[in-house]
Amino acid sequence: MKMFHLNRGHGMMQQTQTQNKAANKATEDENQSNVTMAGMFKFVFGTVLKRPWVLVLNVVVLTILSLMDFLLPQFNQYIIDHVIPNKSVSQLIVVVGLLLLTVTISGIFTYLSTYWMGVMSQGAITNLRNQLYRYLIRLDTHFFESSKTGDLMVQLTSDINNLQNLISPNMLSLIGSLFTFVGVLVFVYFVNWEMALAVSLTFPFIFLVVRIFRTRIRESYRKARQSQALMTNQLQNTLTEIQLIKSYTTEDLETNRFDKLANMNKDNIIEATRNQAIFSPLINFIEYLGTAIVLLLGTIFVFKKQLTLGELVAYLSYVGILQSPISSFSRLLNQFQQSLVSYGRIMDIMALKPQILDAPSAVDFPKIKTGVVFDHVTFTYDVDDPETSHKPAIRDVSFDIPFGEQTALVGHSGAGKSTITELLDRLYDIDNGQITFDGVSIKDIKLRSLRQNIAIVSQDIFIIDGTIADNIKYGTPGATQDQLWEVAKLADIDAFIKGLxxxxxxxxxxxxxxxxxxxxxxxxxxxxxxxxAQIVVLDEATASLDNESEKTIQHALENLMEQRTSLVIAHRLSTIHNADQILVVDDGEIVERGNHTSLMAQDGYYKQLYEAQFE
Structure with missing residues (x-):
């Protein structure tokens, strides 16, 4: 088994986080500038959808619905031009009956389309969320150190939900409407090319307005999404640090922070709403301008008996059908822009590539017989950033962790102890040197196999929201009840559990x-x-226990580690008296090594640390 500690010196951490944030911001801006509407649709429909036949079927149904929409004005024209002049009740009943039949069939197809769209939409968005989650959880450790939890939550929830708007009945109805648009456009030119030409002259103005406001609306929603992420981060921090807030009575401080972020989000959304509020009336005005042109010219043609009243009414309906795809696209523009912003944020994650991967010829973790070797290992955090130059966290470190023996790391906070355990678990790759397990390089071992052979108990206790059994068998899901009680007894918690x-x-x-x-x-x-596991890493594993329980645990761990290699990070030096080997770490280097007796005899740094704890 192994124990593992992720903390390191605050100065180094803050510096690294600042640099990571700058690098991430540059990457994010570049990705946002490269996202396109075409790329977004290709990603959603080409990558996410697993059943393309459902999409094809929906397009067919929507096309049929659009054709039925084409028939409806014909009923109006026939009634006005033939039924009313003839005062024929029988014709009226037949036409109204056909109208109702057409509407009924249209309703059935609308139901099928809406239902299939819901199935397709939910399936696609679930696939995307699962895909993003799988990708996210496999990214390297440094990504999570420089990322905000609330922001990642927004990307996994709200941003993905925004992409769902692309697979809605309103959006896909545009596909069917395009077929109708072409057919109706040819038809209106055939009926009266003068009016058709006049109406067509309004279309470029609609596209011009769309082009002008597209960028404005997208930028507004991008800012709104960013401020929402900041607000979510603040909320997440509040919920996870509520005891600290209560203890230091900082409710007002945190409330003011949240208020500022909420107001920023409000202002960004208002800005987006303002652009949309200007955009929609402009589109409506241009549409009504087209209708006014038809009414003006059409009435003149009726006066001249070049057009019947029924044909004019039908013509107005067809103009509405022509304008429908354009106006629908305009109304959906804000959804598209929100989706485009969310797509860009999702691509920010998908563009990241894990740097720590299995080698093509990686092997399983070996059966440890001799031990672990650090051979002239040097490591600097964040070395992938060419604009930064850090002091190495550890420099030219060499030591052995013999099989079956207990090796302890001691030193002040920030000396490099935790870095050594991070490298042992390959959360980072070393710059120079080599780490081997029984002669096999750490880079030649499968990551999953490596980490399965390392058991970790750290100062930072990670407990999941579930049962006691869920927490004990986390990572070992096939454990039996007998095994759970056995380890609970070794950990001196069985009596407490039985009392519940x-x-x-x-x-x-x-x-x-x-x-x-x-x-x-x-x-x-x-x-x-x-x-x-074969290797145990303990980071002050008994720090939270009382003296009696600590003795029980220490004894259990000593029995367990007789057949295993162990590495112990010790802050309380009294716990490592019996360690086979003690490594004293200072400023990224091993400055002393030996057992407790020999190190005390050296009268060096270890002795100073030891005596300082008992003054």
Whole structure:
């Protein structure tokens, strides 16, 4: 088993985060400038949809609906030009009956289209969310260190939901309307080319307005989305740090922060609404201008008996059909722009590539017989940023972790101890040197196999929202009840669990809020014991336990580590008296090594650290 600690010096972390943010911002801006409407539609319909036949079927149905829309004005024309002049009740009944039949059939096809669209839309958006989640969770550690949780939540929820608008009945109805548009345009030119030409002259103005406002609306929604992410981050931080807020009575401070972000989001949305409020009336005016032209010219043609009244009424309906795809596209423009912004943010994630991958010829983790070797290892955080130059976190470090022995790392905070454990688990790749397990390079071992053979218990206790059993067997889902109770006993938490009404089925709450610090620590130890890995890394694993429990756990861990390689990060030096090897780390280098007795005899840095804890 292994234990592993992710913290490092605050100065280094803050510097790295600042640089990562700058790099991420540059990448984000570049990706946003490269996203296009065509690319977005290709991504959604080409990559996400797994059943293209549903899309094709929907387009066919929508085309049939559009053709039926073409027939409806013919009923109006026939009634006005033939039924009313003839005062024929029988003709009226037949025409109205056919009208109702057409509307009924249209309603049935509308139901089918809406239902199929819902199936297709939900399936597509679920596929996309799952795809993004799988991609996100496999990114490297440094990505999550420089990313905001709230922002990632917005990308996985709201941004994906915005893309769902692209697979809506309103959007896909445009596809069917395009066929009708072409047919109706030819028809109106055939009926009266003068009026058709006059109406067609309004179309360029519609496209001009769309082009002008497209960028404005998109930019407004991009800012709104960014401010929403900031607001979500603040909300997420508040919910996860509520005890700190209560303890330091900073409710007013946090409320003011949230108010500022909420008002920023409000202003951005108002700006987007203002652009939309200007855009929609302009489109409506141009549409009514086309209708006014038809009324003016059509009435004159009726006066001259070049057009019947029924033909004029039908012509007006066909003009509406011509304008429908254009106006529908205009009304959907804000949805498209919101979706385009969300698509760009999703592409920001999809553009990232994990740097730590399995080698083509990677092998399984070897059966440890000799141990682990660090051979002249040097590592600097964030080395992939060419504009930054950091001091190495560890420099030219060499040491062995012999099989079956306990090796301890000691030193001040920020000295490089946690960096060594991070490299051991290959959360980062080293710059120079080599790490080997029984002679096999860490880069030649499959990542999954490597980490399955390392059990981790750290100061930072990670408890999932579930039962005690869920937490103990996390990472070992096939564990039996007997195995759970066995490791619970070794971790000295079995008596506590048996005293609970639901025992192993007891819910621990979010982040283990129903448990004490010591209980959380023992569950984490039980989880590591159950993993039964070859290497154990302990980062002050018993720090939250009382003295009596600590003795029990130490004894259990000593028995467990007899057959395993172990690495212990020790802040409380009294816990490592019996370590086979102690490595003293300072400023990224190993400055002393030996056992407790030999290091105390050296009268060096280790002795200073040891005596300082007992002054």
């Amino acid at each position: 009404p639901d025992q192993m089925k007891t819910q621990v709450g979010e982040r283990g809020i129903k448990l004490s610090g010591g209980q959380k620590q023992r569950i984490a130890i039980a989880r590591a014991l159950l993993k039964d």
